[in-house]
Amino acid sequence: MLNFDKALDLPPQLQWKYANEPELMTWSIRARNYNTFVANLMFSFMATVILGATLIMYSVYEGMSQSWRISSCIFFFSLMLLVLLSVTHQRMNFVYRFTQSGVEYCKWKDFPKWALTFLKWFTGITAVIFIFLATLDSTFLIGALIGPGGMGLMYLSMANSKSFQEMHTEYHHHTFKWEELTQLAIATNREVVDLKYSITLKGNDYKTNWSLNVFCERKQKEAVANVIRPYLSPGVPFIKAKVNVPMSTD
Template identity: 65%
Template sequence: MFNFSKPLDLPPQLQWKYANEPELMTWTIRARNYNTFIANAMFWVCFIAITAGSIFLYRSTKEYLVFNAISTLLFFIIVNAALISMTHQRMNFAYRFTRSGIECCEWKDFPKWALTFLKWFSGIAAIIFIYLATIDPTFLIGALIGPGSMGLMYLSMAHSKTYQQMQTQHHHLVYEWKDFTQLAIATNREVVDLKFCHFDPRLGRIVKWNLNIFCKRKQKEAVANFIKPYLSPDVPFIKAKVNVPMSTD
């Protein structure tokens, strides 16, 4: 039995189907379950644009240098924080192998840390601007634009159930060993890829797709070699570049 990491507690919405069977292998991992090349390229293009915009914003005003520096810094931090939250999202994955097959629980909970960050950051920024307003009343405008807008963002995120539901996902995937038609060690990601073909009772039809098993770089060989004996003898075992599509289950 392999335990690559300390298991995370599954959220109450997810339960193992074969919990009564002894586990052969299990681990949990947080991974980016999408095309990271495109996401990273998007991040760097936007980061360069934001940096250039921040420099232009700072240099465009000759008066009130302290106010200009603080507002520029707030702009840079807020926009880049939003950018990273979009391009570097991670999903929680828990894998459990038994004699019956492979189970994968994947979930993403609403990031409550973001609410805490927004609340404290907007509060501290508001105090700074109010203090600066005692020196120059113009800073009250900055308090309304900067911390004020962050406060409104915090309130909308904290009280919008629709937004929170969009940021929350729970999936439970179950496969029998006989379902798999190809085993591959990915050369471009920390992934063991399994093609499968099985009847999906939810869709009411045969589904052919692939299961990406995320793991650490040094674990790929061990995971693939462990899986191989449980597959049919005619199932191909290869090394190849694989696609990592966003889960749509």
């Protein structure tokens, strides 16, 4: 049995189907299970928009001291950039488990409750700071509306929107028998071992052909592929190739 690291504990919503079988290999990883090129482009575009908003904010604060003007703009830009990163660079929890029956894995994403607590306290503290500064310079009232005001609205929308929280919460469990795999590929462009499979979904009378992206560290790809290869059916191709990682639709 190969263990790359101590596997994450599964949430109560998930459990292994073949828990009674010995493990051939198991590991856990947090990975970006989507097209990172598109996500990075989105981040770059939105970062440019935030920079433009920061420059507008800088011009509005013309009457205040230069040090406060610069620091408040840097604070606004940094905060919005962190929020943007949390949207475009999200990661999913994966735990993989190989047994004699095949490939089994669980993936999940919990809604980050800590983010609400942090945002609530951060909004309150920055609001007090801006209100105090407004007693020295009334232009800080604009900053209070843009900064703490915007964060307050964000907190309320996150805390009270059930659909928003459900969008950031996922639990999935999948199993594939070795005989269902039709191709094994070591990705040359991502830390992924790609498995093509052909299965008949419940309720269908035809085969569904798709691919499974097995996420791992760069140095683990060869080891993962070598464990899988002996269990494949005769004639199943084993290649190295560029692999697409589409947005998950589970």
